[in-house]
Amino acid sequence: MILVLMMTIMTLVITNLVMFINLMLYKKSLMDREKITPFECGFDPKSSPRMPFSLKFFLIAVIFLIFDIEIALLLPMMPTMISSNMMQWMTTIITFIIILIMGLYHEWNQGALNWV
Missing domain, CATH: 1.20.5 (Single alpha-helices involved in coiled-coils or other helix-helix interfaces)
Structure with missing residues (x-):
């Protein structure tokens, strides 16, 4: 102790x-x-290092990551199709894809996909 x-x-x-x-x-x-101080090839910076950042780039990147992860979740479901109950497998896949489509529609409806 x-x-x-x-x-x-x-x-x-x-x-x-x-x-x-x-x-x-x-x-x-x-x-x-x-x-x-910020470093630019040995010279003093000509402009502010805190430049404004476009939020559209960030939103598109987040949307891409979300759908990329969802595709990565869909890929392992294909080999399990053979060893599982077909009705449960189809219900799971269709539910997952419907959720994806609803999320895409929501993003489109909110205007996050418009680049204007």
């Missing part, structure tokens, strides 16, 4: 020591002006 208590105390001391050392080194690197 005492061994477990000593190991716990040593673990806490070591982790707190490492965190304290990290905090001290991090503060020193924040004070360096050259390290916090």
